[in-house]
Amino acid sequence: MNDQHKTLSRREFVTTATAVAAAAALVPPGAAAAGTSAGALRDYMQHDATGLAELVRRREVSPAELLELAIARAEAVNGAINALCLKHYDEARAALKNIDTSAPLAGVPFLLKDLGVHLEGTVTSNGSRFFRDRVATQTSTVVRRYQTAGLNIFGKTTSPEFGQIPNTVSSLYGKTRNPWNLEYSAGGSSGGSAAAVAAGVLPAAHATDGGGSIRFPAAMCGLVGLKPTRARTPLGPNKSEGWSGLSCGHVVSRSLRDSALLLDLTQGAEPGAAYWPPKPEDSYVNELKREPGRLRIAVISRSPLGATVHQDNLDAIANARKLLDSLGHEVFDAELPADFQRYMDSFGVLSFVGVCSTIRDRARELGREPGPDDLEPIVYGFYQQGRSISALDYESARQAVQRLGFAISRFMADIDVLLMPMAARAPWKVDDIVLTMEQDVFYREALGYSDFSALFNCTGQPAITLPLTVNAAGIPVGTHFAARYGDEKTLIRLAAQIEQAAPWQQRVSPMLAKALRA
DSSP states (O other): OTTTTTOOOHHHHHHHHHHHHHHHOOOTTTOOOOOOOOHHHHHHHTHHHHHHHHHHHSSSSSSHHHHHHHHHHHHHHHHOOEEEEOOHHHHHHHHGGOTTTTSSTTOOHHHHHHHOSOTTSBBOOOTTTGGTOOOOOOOOEEEEEEEETTTTTEEEESSSGGGGGSSSSSSSTTEETTTTEEEEEEOOOSSSHHHHHTTOOOOOEEEESSSSTTTHHHHHHHHEEESHHHHOOOOOOSOBBGGGGBEEEEEEEEEHHHHHHHHHOOOOOOOOOSOOOOOOOOHHHHHTSOOOOEEEEOOOSSTTTOOOOOOHHHHHHHHHHHHHTTTTEEEEEEEOOOOOOHHHHHHHHHHHHHHHHHHHHHHHHHOOOTTTTTOHHHHHHHHHHHTTOOOHHHHHHHHHHHHHHHHHHHHHHOEEEEEESSSOOOOOTTTTTTTTOOOHHHHHTTTTTSSSHHHHHHHHHHOOEEEEOOOSSOOOOEEEEETTTHHHHHHHHHHHHHHHSSSSSSSHHHHHHHHOOO
16 A cells, blocks of 8 residues: 555565465355455455555465455455345356456455445345346446456455445345444445455445445545546446446545556447547546645535535545645635525436336236335336436426536636535435335435436536545544545545645554554
8 A cells, every 4th residue: 555555565466375275275156265364364454456466466475365355354244234235256257267467456455345246147236125136248448448457256245236326225135334333334335345345345335326325435434435527437338328427437445546456447438439538638546646836626515405414524634634734735715506405306306317217127027016026115116207207308308407517617716626526415224225215214214325426426516425534433534525526636646635634544443453553
């Protein structure tokens, strides 16, 4: 881990990891290595993905050893946090022979979110009983890029059904819990990925974001969560947008440099894509080394939807503002320039239609419509509502969202970065919002979650949450930044400057801290 990500105890790592590999050679398919030592696990959990890849390059550890360490940690914690829903351990062991050891992240263990991406021959359930047996017949473009980078995929992580709420709970797989406190949500919808990373199963994992679903889990689990510019990473080969452009994919990670490297390795539109974001001027890893200069940073502290912003979130913004002032940036208060209730209504139309389209395609495959036992009650209601949305309603919603993009672009003409809360609500508990609620209760409870986050899914701008604050209950509260369309480099430069001034790497979940002391 660069200056704050030191490669630790390499001699011990080599000695104990060799023992792990020897034990793994005797393990029957489907079982974890029984001989994993505490010393090897400690070293494994203290490295980010970049650091683990460096060990592989130096032949101080092998991809097989790393895989067994990841599996051992997953088996140790999954009963408590419920982060992995689909285990591809045997597939990952079989894939070892195909890993190019010269690849940038050769042999680093990796998990996919169980939503919207596919690995040929494995199930992607989307957190839904209606998809629980659907086996992929091809591999998603971004997954192929992960494989080309050398990552070894050993499972999939939990998501609420179709990523519909900021809490990772489903009737299919149960409740995913936060390693910082098991009574709390790990966020959603990429809560399984965030919980796995925060618990030390692996240093970075795939995530997606259609309204905050990379950023909420990262914020609540003390991680870095970068939502890239629309279409910065591919969604193909069969589609180039999710939810009419609202959704995108990247990772949650413990280190900023892993997020930058993984964006370098997966970014770029594929032929035929509907959107082609501006090409980066340089690698994002190189941007980590560059000063951001003096930025104009506007602070948005009031909810654009009128919800009361919890003091935890206001405190996080105040702390970040002091830090930014000390770093020499021009920081000032501002108000967003739009009627956001109208745009959130349009967001709802586009997300409804996106979910309904996915369900309809599955219904055609199965030759039957879903019933109430196939879908969560709220999603079943969405499906009924979504089918009644007219083409004119849909087009009107698309145009409204596009107008929001124009309005925010004009607003940010002389603003480099926005600083705002991740949500209006305080970190939520695991039962606070679920898809089995009565519909009127659900809509009432939903206020205050996506007030700030969904804006950037509508506009397509990049946004990032950084783990700078922990509240009185011991739960991380993310600090949320956004830049202009296509300008990830400014976010990465600023985040790197903040990471140097207020490092977060040693602030880990109690679950991980306990394992590191073992």
